[in-house]
Amino acid sequence: MEMPIPEVSETNRSEPDARVGSNASVVEGEMTTTVRLVRLLITALIVAAVLAGVVRGFTAAASGKAAVLDGLYLAETMLAGVLILLGSFVEGFGFGLSLGTRWPYTRNILVLLIDGDPEAAHRIVATLVGLIALALVILAPASATISGLVLIVLTAVLGIGTLHVLAGRLPSVVHGVHGLLAYGVFLCFLSTLYLRRVDFWSYLGNTPALHAVLLAVFLGGMTTGHRGFGKPIEAFSWPRRSPQLVMIVHLVAALAVVGTLGALMPKYPVAFYVAVAQIAVGFLLFHAVNLKPKSPGILVALHQGVVLTITVAIVAAGH
Numbered sequence: 001m002e003m004p005i006p007e008v009s010e011t012n013r014s015e016p017d018a019r020v021g022s023n024a025s026v027v028e029g030e031m032t033t034t035v036r037l038v039r040l041l042i043t044a045l046i047v048a049a050v051l052a053g054v055v056r057g058f059t060a061a062a063s064g065k066a067a068v069l070d071g072l073y074l075a076e077t078m079l080a081g082v083l084i085l086l087g088s089f090v091e092g093f094g095f096g097l098s099l100g101t102r103w104p105y106t107r108n109i110l111v112l113l114i115d116g117d118p119e120a121a122h123r124i125v126a127t128l129v130g131l132i133a134l135a136l137v138i139l140a141p142a143s144a145t146i147s148g149l150v151l152i153v154l155t156a157v158l159g160i161g162t163l164h165v166l167a168g169r170l171p172s173v174v175h176g177v178h179g180l181l182a183y184g185v186f187l188c189f190l191s192t193l194y195l196r197r198v199d200f201w202s203y204l205g206n207t208p209a210l211h212a213v214l215l216a217v218f219l220g221g222m223t224t225g226h227r228g229f230g231k232p233i234e235a236f237s238w239p240r241r242s243p244q245l246v247m248i249v250h251l252v253a254a255l256a257v258v259g260t261l262g263a264l265m266p267k268y269p270v271a272f273y274v275a276v277a278q279i280a281v282g283f284l285l286f287h288a289v290n291l292k293p294k295s296p297g298i299l300v301a302l303h304q305g306v307v308l309t310i311t312v313a314i315v316a317a318g319h
Contacts, residue, residue, distance in 0.1 A: 025167040029095035039116040049078035076132045077189040086122045092300030095119045096166045103160040144200050148188040155181040166229040175225025176218045183217050194315050209314045212260040219250040230294035271313035278306045
């Protein structure tokens, strides 16, 4: 039975860390040059999302409230995607428990954000996504906006659960559901860009390609949660440990994505070829996790970015 991560701070600093509390399991990530470059990239993506929304609002064919909504829909969709990528950077560079299990905020979180802590940025961007979703519900109360806000709230609530999964206190299924809900948020607002007059839940229910992708996303989250924070899956020829078994099931689900998209060809050509490439990225990530289990690096973000690309390609093709 795996022991939970002890409630201590792993830090080289001499001064007290304001993130450490009596009930916080803090394990700091290493602030490397790569992490600083990633911070700049994420900042650029967030600024790009906001600017894209502003430009969309001013250049939309509609005017007034309709133009504002167009801008907010685009900004929210892009920020939801950035939030998923940001979560992968948090995992990839070992910052999953950099704020411990305190949630949603901790003391001096804005200072930590400025210092470049990806987990602090993840929580602040999540707040921004929630505030925009609330504004959309107020301005345009409809199935899509209400569903998006509800999904965001559920994702946020599960956010604290993922911290306790990494700390070894909750089962990996919580991590899997969190990832599934995050993609639900992204898909819900993405559908407002391509399928404005189509009910999101009906569309989702009638799109088998997305079912395959979401199953793989869920199992990917379980794979991360099941191996635990900073632990390798380990190379194997036959699964002997539960993390290895979960990874095999995740691999089968990834192959099912390729099979589903292939069976539906030529409807989703871009999504199919990207999904094929994703298998190779997945194997590289598996080796990276075993080589550097605490911080497997940029491959985590690449893996997640490919999933986002597949998702967008499916929705865009159904437009």
